[in-house]
Amino acid sequence: MAKRSLLCLNIMGKEYCTIKQRARHEVVIQKSRFVGDAFYVTSEDEALERLQNVKAEFPDATHHCYAYIVGQEGLIQRFNDDGEPGGTAGMPILQVIQNRGLKNVLVVVTRYFGGIKLGANGLVRAYSRTAAEVLDRAGTKRMVLSPRGIICLDYAYIGQVEYFLRQKGVHVTQAEYTDKVTLQVVVPVGWDEFCGMLREMCGGNVEFREMTPVFHSWE
Template sequence: MKIVYEGGEAEIVEKKSRFIATVRPVHSEEEAAAFVAEMKKKYWDARHNCSAFTIGDHHDTSRCSDDGEPSQTAGRPMLDVLLKEDIHNAAVVVTRYFGGTLLGTGGLVRAYQKATQEGLQASQVIDRKKGRKLLIGTDYTGMGKIQYLLGQRGLQILDTVYTEKVELSVLVPTEQMEELEKAIVEATNATAQLSWEEELFFATIEKKLQIL
């Protein structure tokens, strides 16, 4: 699931009108409303502060506002960008300083969508995954087989403890759990000890695995 990990800001100019897009991660409708109010206060002298947000694993709550622009020319096009990109738990406010030239309905739609896209590009959008930690206990003979299985699946070892045995800690995406467990059992003739820990979310951020 794609989410905004770190918000950003971008600006475009269309026929002398300035469109400033501010993107922020949000996790509730109240948080989104507070963000919109914050932007309206910051850009109090702007003609329009249009907004859109979507919250939930299945876009359960989505809202948008044209804030005085012609109906369906600002908020809805902005929301469409978030939904098309399948970005969750995110809000965007596009502030418009009027440049004196009317853009027409089509021009407004294109401008608000472009500003939203630029705002997302200026943000850090990550692919959040659901998984669980797997603790694997094995003797040194089974170590190589398990490392091979993990490497095949692109799974990173979080920690390794060496005693008379070896204990590995691995973060496993939910969809790989059943298949990986079966593969380890078969490869080690059921000699490896497997223990699943609590469910969590994680992502690769700047090439590093991070638990969210």
């Protein structure tokens, strides 16, 4: 995990690491039940909506503590102890996310009090552990800022072009089949390089339109 975390921190605005999938993990400590939820989110509004969904699912819980980091630049970072002693819940969750170099992530830890007080140190350990274990379950993926655009070609070339796209690992996000074939793609190489290879393959009989790059996982 240490190597992955160090690698994820080296983003320089062109890539970042986040979770692979939505995850839930439960821990019982001294009769208190801690339910951890991890979400991929792309905005603060989405993070707050996910939080409200968790609260609605567990309306009788004692606490819903959380932390999230949103954005690639000018990061938004928030945490909340939701009634636990200050610094014992939200901040430990946030620190687990930070230490792994993750972004666009929300972690909510829901607690049902079991009747035994854990003390400040015990609470920090419990919330940190739950956050770490639910993130382990969610996994990690790298999102890379990747070229995106549209290609338009005649049906005569579609067979070899589709084979080429599969071989190169190009991600086709949209396809339209009218008088010509129009494909919207995200590519793992430079846009000019990609266009050059296709242009040569199709003898110049292909049209291109570059679009705004997007973050995409190539794992």
